[in-house]
Amino acid sequence: MIGNDIIFALSVRSVRLHFLRSVLAALGIVIGVVAIASIGMMGANMTLSVTEELSDMANKLTVTAYRGGGGGMMGGPGGGGSGGSSDDDAITESEFKTIQRIVAKYGTAYTVMSESDRIEVGSEEGRATIYGLDAEIIRGILTVETGEYPKSTTSVVVGPTLAERLDLKIGSKIDIGDPDEGSTTTVRVVGILEERGMSMDLSTDMAIVGTQKLFTGIYGGEGEYDQVNVVVNDLNDIDAVTEAIEDELNRKEDTVTVQDSSRMMESITSTVSTMTTFVMAIAGISLLVAAVSIFNVMMMSVNERVREIGILRSIGTQRTEILRMFIYEAGILGLVGAVIGAIASIVIGYIVVLGMVGTAEHFFAPGSIVYVPMAMAVGAAICIITGVYPAWRASNLDPIEALRAE
Incomplete structure (x- = not known):
């Protein structure tokens, strides 16, 4: 069990010892998660609202x-x-x-x-x-x-x-x-x-x-x-009716033009989705900044604990366990930041949607709320990925050289 794992306990201890630094690193993840989730929910609600408004004319x-x-x-x-x-x-x-x-x-x-x-x-x-x-x-x-x-x-x-x-x-x-x-x-x-x-x-x-x-x-x-x-x-008959009218009246020459309102609805929703994706990509820059912060924190942690790593290696701790210890540390920062970010996203996202869209009727719809766990997963994953190199560097330190470190 991970709760009884001494390696996990050492990771938690390290986060507690450098609490302020860890909080600041996790804050970057919180901001990134909030930005992506809020913008995603705003776009989803805008799309759902437009679709509902246009659905009456889609047939x-x-x-x-x-x-x-x-x-x-x-x-x-x-x-x-x-x-x-x-x-x-x-x-x-x-x-x-x-x-x-x-x-x-x-x-x-x-x-x-x-x-x-x-x-x-x-x-x-x-x-x-x-x-x-x-x-x-x-x-x-x-x-x-x-x-x-x-x-x-x-x-x-x-x-x-x-x-x-x-x-x-x-x-x-x-x-x-x-x-x-x-x-x-x-x-x-x-x-x-x-x-x-x-x-x-x-x-x-x-x-x-x-x-x-x-x-x-x-x-x-x-x-x-x-x-x-x-x-x-029946909306499913739109294409059949369009084809029948065109075949009958445009048989010899073009006589009529048939315009399908559902095509306009698809075009509008597609445009909204594209704009949302673009803005989310811009918001994702905040996660890149958070990734740099996490990387910096992990590298500092490795440099400060070289002697500790040497002692652990000298008493038989395996390289994979050292690697796991630093991955756990990055994972804790990412998970804490993602959870706090998710909670903040629901509150801030609701305000953003209400202000930008004018209604929060679709806020808890699956297509909207799915952006919260998605942003959490992205934030946590970035933390873990960012922590891989510092963890690998720590696990490959020479024990003798590490013990000599001041």
Whole structure:
């Protein structure tokens, strides 16, 4: 048993005799463990939070007219498209019917009309995305926080960010269009939507949403859609649906572009993971500094105990036991530093995650808390590896020369 091992007892004695020096050496390991564990947990929590936020849109596809080189997503998050566009720039009614037929056994599909236009509310002016959706679709995919859904071609719902910026309330009037370029259309706000955040299919937080009849009444383009959104019931069917749509509509020439929102989620999480790994590598420098400190402490210990090593060798202590004694000493410093670092990591890591990510909901998730034992293992391993050379040097000292040492 290691607890009854005289060699281990000698290692503990040496650490106690040089307590302050040992504490300072172990402190480097504590700092390194805290740095790596805290940054790792922060990255993991950031990834888990982003994944959770994007998971609601991971089962969505966006189909737009092909515009060469991958095209753009006209009704997507960046703003509106071009309402009343030509067939070359829009999804036609027949193409939508084809998409609807393909998607029928996998989920649902709906059309989106969009346009970025000038709006005026009293003396306030600005721009907003105007969406035209089927009335049933509005009820099915959007949630009204206050008010009700549009029931006529003169009523709309607005996003919470737009409502806050322009001080819109239920009953507010909005003039859509530029009066210098022609007539404007006045609509009434009947509802304010819940915040939707980042989304690939519809970005409604800064938008006005009305029926397709309202949209075509302003911009024309009946039967021509800026995009078709597909909601798949099973995430595993995403690839099959994408392939089926492309095979059917792009058979003779490229007609549509299908964008998979799950690819964006993978890209974002991959970027976060890469950034976390990079920052952890920088934090790992503190462990290298700790390794130098441990190496220095062990070499000093060997130099100070040359005579002791000579006495031990003269009474029959084997080289492997001398080697083990110094390895134990390095291991004690590493283990103590790693344990204290782990405890400090949980406290400091929680504060870092809460401050940087904004929530500690995923703090104790396996993918997050695993960084604590991982950092402990790295810290302890570095201590032991750093102590190998001093231990080897001590075990290979000539007993006679060691006894002669002052």
